[in-house]
Amino acid sequence: MKLIVAIIQPERLESVMDALDGEGVHLRTVTNALGVGRQKGHTEVYRGVREAVNLLKKVRIEVAVNEEFVDKVIDAVVKGARTGNIGDGKIFVLDLPECVRIRTGERGVDAIG
Amino acid sequence: MHKSIVTAALLLLVPAFAAVAWAQDASGIDSGDTAWLLVSTALVMLMTPGLALFYGGMVRRKNVLGTLMQSFIMIALIGLQWILWGYSLAFGPDHWGLIGGLEWAGLVALDLTAASDYAPTVPHLAFMMFQGMFAIITPALITGAFAERMKFSAFLVFSLLWATFVYDPLAHWVWGGGWLSDFGAMDFAGGLVVHISSGLGALAAALVIGGRRGRGMPTMTPHNLPMTILGAALLWFGWFGFNAGSALTAGSLAALAFVATNTATCAAALTWIMCDWLFQGKPTVLGAATGAIAGLVAITPAAGFVGPLSAIAIGIGAGVFCYLAVAVIKPRLGYDDSLDVFGVHGVGGIWGALATGLFASTLANPDGTDGLFFGNAAQFGTQVVSVLVAVTYAFVVTFVLLKIVDRVIGLRVSKDEEILGLDISQHRESGYTILD
Numbered sequence: 001m002k003l004i005v006a007i008i009q010p011e012r013l014e015s016v017m018d019a020l021d022g023e024g025v026h027l028r029t030v031t032n033a034l035g036v037g038r039q040k041g042h043t044e045v046y047r048g049v050r051e052a053v054n055l056l057k058k059v060r061i062e063v064a065v066n067e068e069f070v071d072k073v074i075d076a077v078v079k080g081a082r083t084g085n086i087g088d089g090k091i092f093v094l095d096l097p098e099c100v101r102i103r104t105g106e107r108g109v110d111a112i113g
Numbered sequence: 114m115h116k117s118i119v120t121a122a123l124l125l126l127v128p129a130f131a132a133v134a135w136a137q138d139a140s141g142i143d144s145g146d147t148a149w150l151l152v153s154t155a156l157v158m159l160m161t162p163g164l165a166l167f168y169g170g171m172v173r174r175k176n177v178l179g180t181l182m183q184s185f186i187m188i189a190l191i192g193l194q195w196i197l198w199g200y201s202l203a204f205g206p207d208h209w210g211l212i213g214g215l216e217w218a219g220l221v222a223l224d225l226t227a228a229s230d231y232a233p234t235v236p237h238l239a240f241m242m243f244q245g246m247f248a249i250i251t252p253a254l255i256t257g258a259f260a261e262r263m264k265f266s267a268f269l270v271f272s273l274l275w276a277t278f279v280y281d282p283l284a285h286w287v288w289g290g291g292w293l294s295d296f297g298a299m300d301f302a303g304g305l306v307v308h309i310s311s312g313l314g315a316l317a318a319a320l321v322i323g324g325r326r327g328r329g330m331p332t333m334t335p336h337n338l339p340m341t342i343l344g345a346a347l348l349w350f351g352w353f354g355f356n357a358g359s360a361l362t363a364g365s366l367a368a369l370a371f372v373a374t375n376t377a378t379c380a381a382a383l384t385w386i387m388c389d390w391l392f393q394g395k396p397t398v399l400g401a402a403t404g405a406i407a408g409l410v411a412i413t414p415a416a417g418f419v420g421p422l423s424a425i426a427i428g429i430g431a432g433v434f435c436y437l438a439v440a441v442i443k444p445r446l447g448y449d450d451s452l453d454v455f456g457v458h459g460v461g462g463i464w465g466a467l468a469t470g471l472f473a474s475t476l477a478n479p480d481g482t483d484g485l486f487f488g489n490a491a492q493f494g495t496q497v498v499s500v501l502v503a504v505t506y507a508f509v510v511t512f513v514l515l516k517i518v519d520r521v522i523g524l525r526v527s528k529d530e531e532i533l534g535l536d537i538s539q540h541r542e543s544g545y546t547i548l549d
């Protein structure tokens with residue numbers, strides 16, 4: 001089992017979700033995140049004083065899957081999130097030792113889907 | 114002993130005589146009327162920040178400041194336009210029934226201590242400022258149509274042009290001694306001048322500027338409905354100044370308009386949530402707020418001409434017609450009038466202006482006129498014609514103005530700016546932080 005964590009541009013969320021659905025992956029967790037990467041920040045101005053903002057709004061998607069779905073998820077995220085511009089984001093793939101469905105007590109591979 | 118009682122009695126009488134003496138001075142100015150009109154002016158002023166909150170809650174987080182700003186800055190922009198030339202165009206000396214002259218531009222030629230023919234018992238300046246608050250909120254109403262995608266510079270230029278070429282002439286036709294008032298159009302507080310004009314302007318704006326990116330996505334839902342409810346409540350509160358203040362006197366007519374305003378609004382809010390319940394399964398809070406605004410809009414032209422039961426009928430009509438426009442018709446036609454300015458102010462304003470021709474009654478206001486249901490079908494015909502005139506004028510002129518501003522400045526923010534949101538792209542600020 002793997003946990004796939006993708007950091008993407010907020011406005012790409014819809015197309016990533018569509019792409020995941022297209023691969024038959026329907027389960028996911030989505031959170032707001034702030035990130036610093038190579039993408040330049042912007043400045044904000046409050047009462048005439050400039051503030052540099054380099055923490056940019058990002059969306060973090062987490063998908064836990066069985067091995068055979070790992071490439072499908074990666075492809076779907078890349079397809080949905082890529083624009084070719086700096087700041088498109090990254091995908092981290094982590095080993096996932098355990099998964100428990102709270103409702104039934106199922107564990108591991110059976111609990112994921 | 115005896116003498117002191119007499120003195121005390123006399124002293125008690127003094128304020129009474131003084132009050133009579135002060136109530137009307139030599140120029141005919143009445144202190145009660147003036148006090149009420151000044152309070153009403155402040156009430157109407159509060160509607161514009163109320164509108165800002167009403168709209169601000171319905172947009173996405175990244176556009177909250179941009180949306181609040183579009184209403185808020187109208188107070189400043191049109192507040193100056195009105196003094197410099199707007200009031201003169203709308204209420205200055207009539208030319209051909211079409212427009213006021215520039216004789217009163219800058220208010221230089223006004224007798225600042227006297228009353229006006231428009232409102233003989235209040236200072237001219239008080240009447241001018243009361244009308245100014247109407248001129249301010251009307252272009253602010255339109256902003257809901259192009260929410261989340263209009264360039265701020267283009268927005269300022271458009272609003273100034275709109276106030277000058279749409280609002281001021283219409284106000285002149287209906288209230289400033291122009292041809293629609295001679296024609297007999299009844300518009301107590303602004304069904305034609307405020308709501309049809311902004312509602313049809315909004316429809317033109319939605320068509321010219323096009324829909325928002327990502328429309329129909331789940332992330333397009335309102336970001337802060339408590340803000341919207343607060344805004345709707347402030348609008349309701351301020352509307353008492355708008356409608357009851359339009360009596361221009363502090364007497365029974367103001368009371369009639371006050372009661373009609375509240376009653377219609379109650380009926381419309383309940384009607385809207387009933388429609389929600391019937392068609393969508395649950396009565397929504399946004400529906401209650403929207404229904405209330407629809408009721409306020411529809412009763413505006415009728416407020417000083419109808420009794421309480423007629424107000425209920427007008428409110429129910431507003432709930433039903435505006436609900437249909439927003440929930441059934443708009444999705445079929447597909448234009449992105451983002452915050453339903455046409456559906457609520459356009460449709461509500463048209464219904465209200467027509468309903469005035471149905472329900473107006475000299476039983477409610479002996480100085481008014483009877484409508485169709487009270488034996489005077491001609492008034493309904495007059496209302497139909499005035500609605501057609503206001504609808505056509507507002508739509509066509511707004512459309513042309515937008516095309517010109519689009520050519521010269523460009524109406525819409527760039528794709529990247531739209532994605533980033535108006536707050537950062539237009540104002541370099543964020544409405545909210547994410548981290549505490």
Ligand SMILES: Nc1ncnc2c1ncn2[C@@H]1O[C@H](COP(=O)(O)OP(=O)(O)O)[C@@H](O)[C@H]1O
Nearest residue numbers: 007035036037038039058085086087088089090
């Ligand atoms: N090494 C990293 N560790 C954690 N988060 C990262 C890392 N690299 C990138 N990110 C996240 O990905 C986002 C995009 O990265 P960025 O360098 O701006 O663009 P690009 O993906 O084009 O290299 C960052 O804002 C940050 O949230």
